[in-house]
Amino acid sequence: GEDVEQSLFLSVREGDSSVINCTYTDSSSTYLYWYKQEPGAGLQLLTYIFSNMDMKQDQRLTVLLNKKDKHLSLRIADTQTGDSAIYFCAEYPRGSARQLTFGSGTQLTVLP
């Protein structure tokens, strides 16, 4: 989606933290989501954050939201090889006719 931007690739070593970044353009976005897609599969919802929050933690996942800069990040602690996948951020703008707008995805590769 042209309104949501992500870097294409990220490589980390197993056990390190991964940080995947996303910028969005619609300041009215109410919810922001992170999805994970493994090869040949659909999208799995990982976590989400409401626009009135700055941070949300869910086990190994931490989402940070900077509304001023329209920047969203997903931090994965203690990254494992099973975390290798494509990660999509998505926004749900206020007033949107019931659709999510996705970024192009970040391919995370976890090296042993």
Add this chain to the structure above:
Amino acid sequence: DTGVSQDPRHKITKRGQNVTFRCDPISEHNRLYWYRQTLGQGPEFLTYFQNEAQLEKSRLLSDRFSAERPKGSFSTLEIQRTEQGDSAMYLCASSLGTVGGDSPLHFGNGTRLTVT
């Protein structure tokens, strides 16, 4: 399995043929969405249903595409006179009520279409 189910998983067809895909949403979900995903891109919205009513269609949905959800349960997406540019993964998703933190979209595994 109570997730979103799509059939078939893969479809190879010759240009000009018609194809139909099926999606069975999570049973209590009243909203059903179709997205298209091409290689290296995120999913792009095509259309969505609230129960049996089709409430929005993207400009991506040309007149060769038609979607139905006749009884408010499963949905079909038909593509007529397929073109090579239709080759993509077609994803179905469902949700309960309004999209939001407590009603996120749940996706199926998709139907991969290849038009030769």
